[in-house]
Amino acid sequence: MDEYTFDDLSVVMGTYNEEAAIATVLEDVERVTDGRAEVVCVDGSSDRTPDIAREHGARVIEQEPQGYGVAVEAALHAADRPVVVTTDCDDTYPMDALPRFLDAINEGYDVVSGDRLYYGAAAMPALNRLGNAAFAVLASVLMGRRVHDTTTGMRAYRQEVVEKIQWTENTGLSAELLMRPLMREYRVREVPIEYAERAGETKLDPLSGGWDIARSIVRVAAEEQFR
Ligand SMILES: Nc1nc2c(ncn2[C@@H]2O[C@H](COP(=O)(O)OP(=O)(O)O)[C@@H](O)[C@H]2O)c(=O)[nH]1
Ligand SMILES: [Mg+2]
Numbered sequence: 001m002d003e004y005t006f007d008d009l010s011v012v013m014g015t016y017n018e019e020a021a022i023a024t025v026l027e028d029v030e031r032v033t034d035g036r037a038e039v040v041c042v043d044g045s046s047d048r049t050p051d052i053a054r055e056h057g058a059r060v061i062e063q064e065p066q067g068y069g070v071a072v073e074a075a076l077h078a079a080d081r082p083v084v085v086t087t088d089c090d091d092t093y094p095m096d097a098l099p100r101f102l103d104a105i106n107e108g109y110d111v112v113s114g115d116r117l118y119y120g121a122a123a124m125p126a127l128n129r130l131g132n133a134a135f136a137v138l139a140s141v142l143m144g145r146r147v148h149d150t151t152t153g154m155r156a157y158r159q160e161v162v163e164k165i166q167w168t169e170n171t172g173l174s175a176e177l178l179m180r181p182l183m184r185e186y187r188v189r190e191v192p193i194e195y196a197e198r199a200g201e202t203k204l205d206p207l208s209g210g211w212d213i214a215r216s217i218v219r220v221a222a223e224e225q226f227r
Contacts, residue, residue: 003106006036010079010159011098013089014071015043015053020200021091022049026056028095037098041089042075049089068204069173076162084162086177088153091199092123100191101156110161110186113147113178114154118192131210135217139175142221143183148190150175151213161186171209172216179217183224 039058044065104112
């Protein structure tokens with residue numbers, strides 16, 4: 001089978017008032033992929049984020065802000081290409097790693113998940129770092145397989161995996177996007193990535209958001225176990 005190239009890649013993200021970061025993120029995608037990847041932004045902003053996205057050639061889908069997962073799921077389904085990469089639009093994730101993600105898909109993996117904790121994630125707020133490590137332990141115990149970062153925003157998926165599975169979570173969508181494929185025996189691999197300090201304000205409340213994620217992990221693991 002022919003290998004996928006950047007012409008087969010969609011990079012998708014939810015964007016919610018990311019004026020401080022979006023130009024950098026989209027310029028990085030453009031530079032790394034020679035402008036060949038399709039970019040889709042599902043946007044709920046009240047600032048100039050969607051205008052900047054369009055100026056950089058992205059397809060922008062406007063949507064009332066309803067949370068991370070609602071935006072990212074819409075973006076995943078809107079992607080036109082056979083390989084789709086999610087990212088946050090906050091300049092935390094390394095677009096330079098896109099070739100590595102694509103390589104792993106070409107090696108045969110269905111989901112390639114960026115593990116931020118591998119290198120220590122020093123740029124992550126301490127509470128988030130602790131929480132993310134705990135979510136990974138919780139998910140690992142429930143699934144019987146060790147995963148290291150369940151809440152990462154940067155992953156590559158074969159589009160058919162996205163389409164075949166029914167997604168249910170919002171704040172917990174990131175964990176769900178790792179756990180359901182893994183528990184259905186899809187080929188899943190974590191790859192270490194660097195994680196940078198965020199440009200602009202976070203859109204997730206660490207306490208209520210963290211609680212939502214923990215509940216999602218338990219619910220998704222139980223559903224997959226008894227499916
Ligand atoms: N369209 C849309 N995007 C969102 C919403 N909530 C978060 N996002 C985007 O989803 C990504 C993840 O949010 P972020 O604040 O970075 O969460 P954190 O990484 O946990 O701090 C960012 O690109 C946000 O702009 C929302 O309600 N609507
Ligand atoms: Mg983020």
